[in-house]
Amino acid sequence: MKKKYLMTPGPTPVPAEVLLTQAAPMIHHRTPDFSAAFVEAIEGLKYVFQTETSDALLFASSGTGAMESSIANCFSAGDTVVVCRNGKFGDRMKQISEAYGLSVIDLAYEWTQVVDPADVATALEENPGVRGVIVTQSETSSGVLNDVKTVGAIVREYPDCVLIVDSITGIGAVECKADDWGLDVVMTGSQKGLMLPPGLAALTVSQKAWKACERSNLPKFYFDWKRYKKSFDKQTTPFTPAVSLVLGLNESLRMIREEGLENTIARHARLAEATRRGCEALGLALFAPPEGRGSAVTPVWVPDGVDGKAIVKIMKEKYGVTIAGGQDDYAGRIFRVGHLGYFGEFDIITTLAALEMTLDELGFQFERGAGIRAAETVFMGE
């Protein structure tokens, strides 16, 4: 027997309280019981998205389904959109936009850079008629946090341009205020800050986004927002929902409400800071730049002379701690510690301790215990 620790940015650990809901007997979805649960879930989602003026929609799909839905519902063939990308998921938004025949103004950055809102402002000024700006708030691939608040203030000035924010690993981990910041569409997935198994995706739709939806002519059915809205007016779903996950969502939303969203976000900030300082104390370099580091995941450069894949492998096989490797160009060059969702201080201690023992085994030179000491310093508020 080896105790296992899931330290990845999604799927994330599911609290036992939520897991148990998944083992409850099945109920039918066209019943008052399910309708009541569904309405509660939608209200809870509006709380975590910090919106009162947008609608919240819920799909049985992974987060990519929500990403695709935002393209298929907001635009028409030939529309021009600005895609800001500095990681794998920004790249995906560009791919989806192109798959739907949109014309993409490509604001591409290195994965280690943040998106510069001034570039968005320039792109909108230089290209009249842009219909949308798409930006990833929290890049799961790089740990970079983009300043969607400032982007929101820019896009707000363009009445026919919607701002679509992929906050799949942002929601519940970092501040993300749909209403206050003017974010027209904000999305997340169940297996992230919502502490559920994968299989649900949620997003918000502002009045501006509904206006865009009205003129959209792209083909859609399963992800057709209007069908979800029309059904929600009758407290139901257009297609069979993922019943168990919706019931589980209410349990995790209850836990978030009990903690208070601001406290949830503060906890994530503290855990992220401890992870970062712990890694730096071991002599490791952080991947994301100081001006934009999220609280969902901490990517770390593999030090020279150390086999990056061996770090992930030893952590998992010898210590039972699953962390993520790098994606695409960064496979083997970085590793990523997730601390998104159901995480506490000792999960970070555990991970840092496993990392210390792993790096030692791999011959990396550092002071054992230094990572833990740095994390404790953060936790003690010093």
Added chain:
Amino acid sequence: MKKKYLMTPGPTPVPAEVLLTQAAPMIHHRTPDFSAAFVEAIEGLKYVFQTETSDALLFASSGTGAMESSIANCFSAGDTVVVCRNGKFGDRMKQISEAYGLSVIDLAYEWTQVVDPADVATALEENPGVRGVIVTQSETSSGVLNDVKTVGAIVREYPDCVLIVDSITGIGAVECKADDWGLDVVMTGSQKGLMLPPGLAALTVSQKAWKACERSNLPKFYFDWKRYKKSFDKQTTPFTPAVSLVLGLNESLRMIREEGLENTIARHARLAEATRRGCEALGLALFAPPEGRGSAVTPVWVPDGVDGKAIVKIMKEKYGVTIAGGQDDYAGRIFRVGHLGYFGEFDIITTLAALEMTLDELGFQFERGAGIRAAETVFMGE
């Protein structure tokens, strides 16, 4: 406390063995453990779809997602398809086809009729260049079973025309032989014969369907079959899968293999026959015609003078037995008893007994016990 019985054609009851898998700790999907489980699930799906030559793909979505994927992947804008429809889900296939700009040859039947394969043959003869035929095998809305075997033999003669079969409530309940019958795409959903919570949809893709997919130019991303195939070659998924449901699927597939698919189908036939004979013995009329009755669900006409919605309500509230009402034009005019998936003989006895007591309360004249007697006769093989 009131014991509850879910007698609907989806979601269907989930066996405790499967429910418990849903409460297991989360694992990451990019791991050898998940890959092994995923490959096992795909192999098991090929067993229930009765195919060795098609690929099986699995989506995190409801069944409608799989329906849409079959349109978006097999066709191009302006293609002509024959849609056979005699119920709500056939109607949906027409809606999806139209949403994607296909030209639909509409073979529309009453909900109480079966699709006539001769009409398909005629439509294909009279309209050269038809790219697809779409038919629902088991209509959840009406209980009608369409003869997809004969349709398969017809479409097989057209090398550029694919046959798409919605068997969402057929798989596991009625014979459906993808390979032997020449069905190019066959689909199901998790919350049906597969005895899982909703949230997964699966389908098969024949070599002919892959050929169609190659020339398809409709926009798609989340449901892009080629992405699933490419990822499966690396034993993984293009997007985060519904991990818990995939693990649960292996448990339900294990149960089906243990029973043996032929026996599973025979059990469904027996339960359906007992339900039909039980209802007829009470003096009720069956909705589906004798020449095409499936084994997933038995729709029954509400007798004259009885309030159809009251039947469903009393069954649920007084006896804890959830059955389904009619859909669309048949709301209040029929009720539907599901017996798809994890059902045994005494579930039918329970339902018939609740129905007898409910009909008696509503003033309908019949001999109490007659329904049970008829069902017992079926179960005793007389």
